[in-house]
Amino acid sequence: MRRVLEGRELHKSYGAVQALKGVSLRVAQGEVVGIIGPNGAGKSTLLALLAGGTRPTRGRVTFLGSDITGWPAHRVCRLGLARTFQYPRPLASLSVLENVMVGAFARLGPLAVRQAREAAHACLQRVGLADAAGATAGELCAADRKRLELARALATGPRLLLLDELMAGLTPREVKDAMGLLLELRQDGLTLVLVEHVMEAVMAMCDRLVVLDSGCKLCEGPPARVGRDQAVIRTYLGEAYAGG
Amino acid sequence: MGERERGVGAHPAARRGPPPWTAMTGRRAGALASKALGAAGLALGAALAVLPLVSPSPYLSHLFATFWLWAAMSQAWNLVGGYAGQFSLGHAAFFGAGAYAAALAWTNGLGAAAGTALAGLAGAVLALPVGWLCFRLRGAYFVLSTLAAAEVVRLCALNLRGITGGAVGILLPPLSGGQRAACALGLALFGLATLTSALVRGARLGYRLRALREDEDAAEAAGVPALKSKLWALSLSGGLCGLAGALFCAQTSYIDPGSVFSLADVSIPAALGALLGGWGALWGPPAGAGGVVLVAEAMRVLLGRAHGLAYGLLLVLTVLLVPQGFCGLLAARRRAAGGEAGAGRP
Ligand SMILES: Nc1ncnc2c1ncn2[C@@H]1O[C@H](COP(=O)(O)OP(=O)(O)O)[C@@H](O)[C@H]1O
Ligand SMILES: [Mg+2]
Numbered sequence: 001m002r003r004v005l006e007g008r009e010l011h012k013s014y015g016a017v018q019a020l021k022g023v024s025l026r027v028a029q030g031e032v033v034g035i036i037g038p039n040g041a042g043k044s045t046l047l048a049l050l051a052g053g054t055r056p057t058r059g060r061v062t063f064l065g066s067d068i069t070g071w072p073a074h075r076v077c078r079l080g081l082a083r084t085f086q087y088p089r090p091l092a093s094l095s096v097l098e099n100v101m102v103g104a105f106a107r108l109g110p111l112a113v114r115q116a117r118e119a120a121h122a123c124l125q126r127v128g129l130a131d132a133a134g135a136t137a138g139e140l141c142a143a144d145r146k147r148l149e150l151a152r153a154l155a156t157g158p159r160l161l162l163l164d165e166l167m168a169g170l171t172p173r174e175v176k177d178a179m180g181l182l183l184e185l186r187q188d189g190l191t192l193v194l195v196e197h198v199m200e201a202v203m204a205m206c207d208r209l210v211v212l213d214s215g216c217k218l219c220e221g222p223p224a225r226v227g228r229d230q231a232v233i234r235t236y237l238g239e240a241y242a243g244g
Numbered sequence: 245m246g247e248r249e250r251g252v253g254a255h256p257a258a259r260r261g262p263p264p265w266t267a268m269t270g271r272r273a274g275a276l277a278s279k280a281l282g283a284a285g286l287a288l289g290a291a292l293a294v295l296p297l298v299s300p301s302p303y304l305s306h307l308f309a310t311f312w313l314w315a316a317m318s319q320a321w322n323l324v325g326g327y328a329g330q331f332s333l334g335h336a337a338f339f340g341a342g343a344y345a346a347a348l349a350w351t352n353g354l355g356a357a358a359g360t361a362l363a364g365l366a367g368a369v370l371a372l373p374v375g376w377l378c379f380r381l382r383g384a385y386f387v388l389s390t391l392a393a394a395e396v397v398r399l400c401a402l403n404l405r406g407i408t409g410g411a412v413g414i415l416l417p418p419l420s421g422g423q424r425a426a427c428a429l430g431l432a433l434f435g436l437a438t439l440t441s442a443l444v445r446g447a448r449l450g451y452r453l454r455a456l457r458e459d460e461d462a463a464e465a466a467g468v469p470a471l472k473s474k475l476w477a478l479s480l481s482g483g484l485c486g487l488a489g490a491l492f493c494a495q496t497s498y499i500d501p502g503s504v505f506s507l508a509d510v511s512i513p514a515a516l517g518a519l520l521g522g523w524g525a526l527w528g529p530p531a532g533a534g535g536v537v538l539v540a541e542a543m544r545v546l547l548g549r550a551h552g553l554a555y556g557l558l559l560v561l562t563v564l565l566v567p568q569g570f571c572g573l574l575a576a577r578r579r580a581a582g583g584e585a586g587a588g589r590p
Contacts, residue, residue, distance in 0.1 A: 073465045074467050082467075089459050089462035090458075091458035098451060102463065
């Protein structure tokens with residue numbers, strides 16, 4: 001299988017805090033990789049290093065054959081790697097449609113406003129936010145902010161999506177919708193890396209899980225095996241998922 | 245598509261708010277009112293634009309020439325300060341560079357058009373290194389760095405005596421055609437600035453600048469090249485300011501570093517017009533510039549040369565009373581009058 005994304009021995013320190021202590025990650029074309037672990041384990045930090053804009057203290061990141069370590073985020077995005085933020089960051093005074101158009105412009109010319117609008121509409125339709133296209137982004141409810149976050153990332157035309165706790169705070173019904181959408185995206189050929197706490201979703205969707213704890217990789221493997229791992233059960237899952 | 249929509253259902257935003265018929269009438273009335281207001285504004289604007297060109301009063305022409313100049317400056321400032329939210333207090337650097345480029349070109353025998361073009365070029369090109377340095381900083385540090393940049397350029401103009409004549413300044417022959425010509429040129433410049441602003445607003449650059457104003461990191465993650473976009477905006481803005489500098493030079497027939505690189509007389513009124521009228525909007529800056537010019541003129545008549553004080557008071561009052569600017573206030577009123585039909589802004 002073709003490797004699309006690789007992080008090698010990634011370290012990140014914020015002053016005295018070592019958020020990541022040498023984590024490596026490989027993602028193959030078309031794969032769905034889940035990253036799980038307790039709060040503060042370094043999951044969001046890992047995504048930030050992979051998505052550009054944040055330079056690792058040590059280690060390298062390769063995407064589609066290019067060494068993208070320390071690249072600005074917009075260049076990484078144009079290369080085909082998009083991300084969502086754990087705490088959604090809508091462009092508050094812009095409309096929902098305009099938010100997504102900003103993403104669509106990543107692949108369009110300076111005057112291609114009509115194409116951007118059409119592409120944005122298509123993305124909004126996809127995430128079920130089309131009815132709110134004209135609303136002000138800052139006034140969306142929490143679940144819709146997550147939808148918007150995903151639509152804006154999708155509009156940039158990515159090959160790989162990094163999703164940070166997309167399903168956190170959603171109702172079971174919304175989680176089900178989101179899972180359906182992600183499976184569709186996968187069928188379209190997108191590679192997905194998700195940070196999630198919603199274990200039903202993680203177990204059902206991921207080909208492979210990576211477990212982080214205190215900035216280190218605790219274990220890695222197919223969901224069923226990770227679910228039986230004694231160390232993972234102890235530090236994160238608890239008994240509910242023991243036995244797989 | 246049907247597959248996708250089935251599980252999702254109607255969006256909650258569609259279910260909120262008043263029944264559709266009230267929303268429709270409210271919106272229609274609002275649209276009609278805003279159309280009428282727009283038409284009235286346009287007619288008034290056209291009358292005001294033509295009147296000083298045909299009126300025999302040189303004072304009126306002078307007043308309008310000044311107004312168009314500052315309306316254009318505010319419009320230019322708005323590209324960076326309004327759309328992109330980068331609050332510059334260094335726009336005098338581009339204005340002064342343009343004024344000096346034009347003055348030097350004209351005293352060295354270049355034609356009116358060539359000198360003007362050089363002035364625009366000087367402003368646009370100077371914006372690149374200034375932006376490259378200042379855009380590294382955010383917030384108050386950015387504001388201070390733009391102030392410092394303008395000060396550096398002023399000191400250069402003051403000390404490169406061999407080229408600029410230093411503190412003595414440059415004297416030029418008066419503009420042929422007098423104040424009426426200055427007024428016509430000012431109107432043309434304002435038209436150019438407004439056209440630029442409208443084009444930028446509707447193009448990719450405008451979307452990107454507004455995205456950067458809201459959240460730079462989120463915009464970058466969505467593929468917006470922050471530095472490049474801001475440099476484009478500042479360069480366009482600087483070019484327009486350079487042209488304004490050339491016009492100022494032609495209008496006053498005399499420039500020195502103290503007047504064209506001035507914080508109080510150039511950078512602040514440029515920003516103040518946009519702030520007062522409503523930053524980020526297309527018609528805010530000229531409306532605000534009108535207020536700025538009138539207040540400055542009134543203070544000149546009443547108190548002699550105390551418009552610095554007036555600007556300060558105006559700035560404080562604006563920020564306290566209408567932080568969204570005059571046009572922002574009108575837009576909010578209109579939205580409130582239109583009921584809950586559309587989603588309002590915070
Ligand atoms: N910008 C930052 N500055 C300082 N410390 C940070 C920053 N970002 C993350 N950290 C710290 O790094 C650790 C890992 O955080 P994070 O990657 O957000 O964890 P997770 O997403 O797994 O909950 C935490 O201890 C957090 O406090
Ligand atoms: Mg996190």
